[in-house]
């Protein structure tokens with residue numbers, strides 16, 4: 001793990017925001033959105049060059065920034081990155097956003113290859129737990145802080161096209177909801193985010209039409225405003241939220257028929 005340090009301590013009025021998967025996509029847009037003179041950002045991902053580019057843009061908006069290179073599947077590396085981040089002066093907001101998906105998460109007719117299924121579970125479930133678990137003690141000691149988990153609408157409505165991705169996202173949603181209940185009296189709160197399609201490299205890898213696609217900058221604004229309101233769950237866009245709510249009321253065979261039919265129509 002390596003990094004470039006911006007500061008060893010900071011003013012209490014400055015918010016410290018930690019974002020995983022900040023090199024691209026939704027995480028990059030969240031970093032740019034939170035970049036301001038009263039913010040200290042810790043940006044985490046594996047791609048050093050891309051992270052440094054994002055860090056430069058954030059600094060030009062007045063934020064101080066630390067870059068930490070870590071793979072979230074490496075529990076020791078991500079724990080070290082978070083320990084260094086906590087040393088700056090605790091955390092106000094930890095956004096566990098890093099994940100894999102898109103074409104990498106699509107199953108064939110016989111499901112995912114076992115290696116692909118393991119990789120999905122290892123990044124999208126265990127990697128997120130690796131990110132959050134080391135931060136909890138620091139946040140409960142502070143008696144404040146918010147953890148944000150970026151899941152997916154596939155965690156609400158399991159998709160036949162991606163069983164392992166759906167399972168990992170459903171699992172991490174349950175983890176977040178349970179953690180919020182566990183930490184309720186500690187002052188630490190948890191928000192679970194379930195986006196529909198967002199315009200990033202991940203969605204661009206899918207060879208299908210992407211209904212209700214949301215630009216990544218807009219996704220970041222929706223997430224940040226839900227976090228400011230203290231929402232426990234954020235599902236967007238509203239069309240996907242309404243569809244997910246409606247689909248959960250349907251009998252399973254009707255639900256499967258709708259999902260299969262829409263996916264046949266979507267694949268070009």
Ligand SMILES: NC(=O)c1ccc[n+]([C@@H]2O[C@H](COP(=O)([O-])OP(=O)(O)OC[C@H]3O[C@@H](n4cnc5c(N)ncnc54)[C@H](OP(=O)(O)O)[C@@H]3O)[C@@H](O)[C@H]2O)c1
Nearest residue numbers: 021023024025026045046047071072098099197198200202
């Ligand atoms: N785009 C969508 O339509 C969509 C929809 C629903 C949910 N989501 C969720 O939103 C989150 C962000 O997705 P995105 O669309 O912004 O994807 P993206 O553009 O592909 O970016 C993924 C980010 O995660 C990081 N990452 C991936 N594996 C990592 C690992 N093992 N360790 C550390 N960092 C890792 C990547 O950085 P490096 O490669 O530099 O490490 C990158 O910064 C994911 O959790 C995804 O499942 C996306």
